[in-house]
Amino acid sequence: CAGEENWVDSRTIYVGHHEPPPGAEAYIPQRFPDNRIVSSKYTFWNFIPKNLFEQFRRIANFYFLIIFLVQLIIDTPTSPVTSGLPLLFVITVTAIKQGYEDWLRHKADNAINQCPVHFIQHGKLVRKQSRKLRVGDIVMVKEDEKFPCDLIFLSSSRGDGTCFVTTASLDGESSHKTYYAVQDTKAFHNEQEIDALHATIECEQPQPDLYKFVGRINVYHDRNEPIARPLGSENLLLRGATLKNTEKIFGVAIYTGMETKMALNYQSKSQKRSAVEKSMNVFLIVYLCILVSKALINTVLKYAWQSEPFRDEPWYNQKTEPERKRNLFLQAFTDFLAFMVLFNYIIPVSMYVTVEMQKFLGSYFITWDEEMFDEDTGEGPLVNTSDLNEELGQIEYVFTDKTGTLTENNMEFVECCIEGHVYVPHVICNGQILHDCTGIDMIDSSPGGSGKEREELFFRALCLCHTVQVKDDDSVDGLKKNQFSRRSCIYISSSPDEVALVEGIQRLGYTYLRLKDNFMEILNRENKIEKFELLEVLSFDSVRRRMSVIVKSSTGDIFLFCKGADSSIFPRVKEGKIDQVRSRVERNAVEGLRTLCVAYKKLTAEEYSNVQKLLQNAKIALQDREKKLAEVYEKIERDFILLGATAVEDRLQEKAADTIEALQKAGIKVWVLTGDKMETAAATCYACKLFRRNTQILELTTKKIEEQSLLDVLFDLKKTVVIPNGNLTRDTFSGLSTDMQDYGLIIDGAALSLIMKPRQDGTSRDYRDLFLEICRNCSAVLCCRMAPLQKAQIVKLIKLSKEHPITLAIGDGANDVSMILEAHVGIGIIGKEGRQAARNSDYAIPKFKHLKKMLLVHGHFYYIRISELVQYFFYKNVCFIFPQFLYQFFCGFSQQTLYDTAYLTLYNISFTSLPILLYSLMEQHVSADLLKREPSLYRDVAKNALLRWRAFIYWTFLGVFDAMVFFFGAYLLLDNTVVTSNGQMFGNWTFGTVVFTVLVFTVTLKLALDTHYWTWINHFMIWGSLVFYIVFSLLWGGIIWPFLNYQRMYYVFMQMLSSGPAWLGIILLITVSLLPDVLKKVLCRQLWPTATERIQNASRHCQEHISEFTPLACLKSPRYRSSDCSNSPARRSNSHSKKVMFTQWKGVDYSVLPSVFGYSNKHCRSSAGYHCSGSGLETSI
Structure with missing residues (x-):
């Protein structure tokens, strides 16, 4: 390990805060964080500024903030309330939501940080709060307690220095995992022995990978030269894991607080963006360009109009002389900003909130789906991110x-081949497989001489070359621990292959019993226990594709047994019946069986000594440990003698x-x-x-x-x-x-x-x-x-x-x-x-089969809903703002607004937002069963079909057309000839209210026309929003509100409702506005229908013709199975005069619709081409 002392990516920890013996090494105190967990984002003092900063980092919020500031600074045609109030609503709702969530995080943090922990101080157990724990403290954890921080396992109450842990709160795995204490400290069982320990730990800096850890411990035994031992993930007890089946353990804290692996895993994965979100952002840029264009056109036209004689602004327009004569460019820029404010509603402020709510609430439909719950495992679907719901449909x-x-990962040992001889793990008598018998069936002649020795080596290799654990219960099936039986062993491993091999070899006569005190015990065919000392384990990895063990027999022979993929073993074999084994491996592979090859070699004491030194140096390395181990493994695992191969079956998953x-x-x-x-x-x-x-x-x-x-x-x-x-x-x-x-x-x-x-x-x-x-x-x-x-x-x-x-x-x-x-x-x-x-x-x-419904049903629905939501939001805002644009041509480009301030404020956040939100959560344009039976319908929405430029342009032009109908229709129908009951003509605000009323009713009824799946909630939201608009308008115009500095809307709505021409005009304009869309839908469905529309048409026809008693051939049984009817002929009566079987089942079998209604089989035939008859209870008439 020379040269690693200056490695900056490591830390040194003094166990129990004891300084090393004098002269051993310099004591360098280091600062580490305490054990406080902070998952909250805000404090009481920084919540408002930090939350506002985060919210205004979003482009949409920042845009509306700029618009609001412009309204405050310059003289704009609309009140700052019209943009400030919706922005305040969005910001407030988001802040309340985030503040509440953070308050819950604070509560959870306090509960964890104040949890009591036992640690050793001066040879005694002391109790203190978890947040006061420091790196280097020695902690005691009892059974069923969670580890308070990341600990290096020093010792346990179990004599073999192991403990069992569940990590369900970290990675969801509920099985018990075995962890191992440091070899030199596992014998310390009380506080005094642990406190007397002098050791230092060198390990890597904190990193989030739960399954990787590199370190070494230097233990001082009354001397200056320490004994170095490697530390790996099997020695690291993670914060959040729970101690099981072990009375107590001692461990030293190495990572605390926000440096624990659990805390480092709080951070989210890199953000993924869906195709719909990208399209939405592109459309937003287009509408921003339209907004700027509108403002620019109106500014130019205003000055062009005012340049004509006698059309300058009059003196009574509250403009002072200096203002009228100020810099023309500055005045034009101010007017441009004013027009930007007037038309800014083309960008929907509430769309982003609605989309977020739709994604969040919509994700529950996956987790609530009972068809995607697996009863075998007790698991249901999980949604880790709701941002990609619609991407499932693309x-x-x-x-x-x-x-x-694709397979069950439920392995079953099928056969093994030893030097060309094939063995199966059961006895076959008269063609019957007797699973309860223990024996071997030889497919060919039994080997003799040296072949018998190789056979026993092969079985021993499979009994020893693994990481399987034997379940440690007081009794298994009524047998005591020490009363070994071939039926008493229950094996546990993270690899199903290893369990299958060990269980298969047990049926062939060799039983792996246990690992005790570093000795592996196996029961041979003669019911004698053989002991092998486990010297080294060369763990499996996906690059080498093999694993090895080095064991020492009771006779002193040292063996290296290796098993792995054929491509990994054959190149390293120097002798053995390679051709015969290879042939059997290839044959088994063609049959879909999983194959492994087994080889071995003997090591002399000198060879093992060299191997041990190489492995020890690589294991205690802190830098590039995995690379160094791989190099050592490559040197050791070569020159094998091939023993044979195994075959394990992994069945295909259901469906x-x-x-x-x-x-x-x-x-x-x-x-x-x-x-x-x-x-x-x-x-x-x-x-x-x-x-x-x-x-x-x-x-x-x-x-x-x-x-x-x-x-x-x-x-x-x-x-x-x-x-x-x-x-x-x-x-x-x-x-x-x-x-x-x-x-x-x-x-x-x-x-x-x-x-x-x-x-x-x-x-x-x-x-x-x-x-x-x-x-x-x-x-x-x-x-x-x-x-x-x-x-x-x-x-x-x-x-x-x-x-x-x-x-x-x-x-x-x-x-x-x-x-x-x-x-x-x-x-x-x-x-x-x-x-x-x-x-x-x-x-x-839970299972691969659930992917079908996840994509074909949920993905299809999510995409349809979100694309309709996005297009509808832009459509209704074009309808809303384009009349404002047209109105400027009739008011001298004076920036006069067409709608009242209250209508400008509430249009997006109250009058029209809830129906589309509910639509985007519940719409089903066809049934879920049809989407599963007709997978080709998925193609109708593929490649972002509903958010392409063609669809975007259609929705935009439809919005422009409807807006022109609203404005010019009201202008022509409510001309100066129209008077109210008191003899007055309609004024500006009445005209604007008529346009706004037509607008609200049209965009809401447009959504109703697009709705295929009606529930009482849809009815309540759609018709309730229209009723709310009427009630609000009556209250807003029927009361003199004292807090307003104007009363221009007083009695306006009642005046409009009292006029017959206004009623007629509103009904006529709504009809004319909806007519093109209705005609387009009808013509396209009849002349150029998509596959989805053909199904919808057939569904409607079928619902119209099906009565309470319907011919059985057109219906499916509640017990319908595709396999039942794929092989049975259709039972339909060829003549209506004949006796027909009837039933009251309501489920429609759409697979017969093509023949009933004459649609093309290409589009309407079920995915399997079924023409299924009904089945089940029948009633004859």
């Missing part, structure tokens, strides 16, 4: 892990194939990224229907590249898959022909490394472009032998391609975290490999 690529995601098929029909490309070997992964891909029988498989593997150059291979593949028609890809022809050849690509990690490798000649970009072109024309891609970083590279490569597709990554393990974070949307499976993927994801689901 997915173009799904990147999925295989093991634990995984159905889910992938549905995603492909929805136009989503599915890629499988796995670390498994090619044959195993390919078999799984066929099983889950990613590859089909007619799919032509193309390979881009290391073997292929060895035969040809990489560039030649890529060019050959491109010629095969690219359609010879210019630059058109297969995506262009999707859906036009079903006879096109499907291609599937298989690529391995080594080939991908060559493609991604940067080159000095600049050809790396050519390789990547060719690879993307090939992938773009393949229906499915399998990437095997992938390292975790390579998975992320693949996702990034597709994400940054020229089409910029929306990507989703889904996985269940820690090795999937990198690709989950890289994708636009990351989904974690709450699986058996822990919750690291679920913790780092945007969403978490």
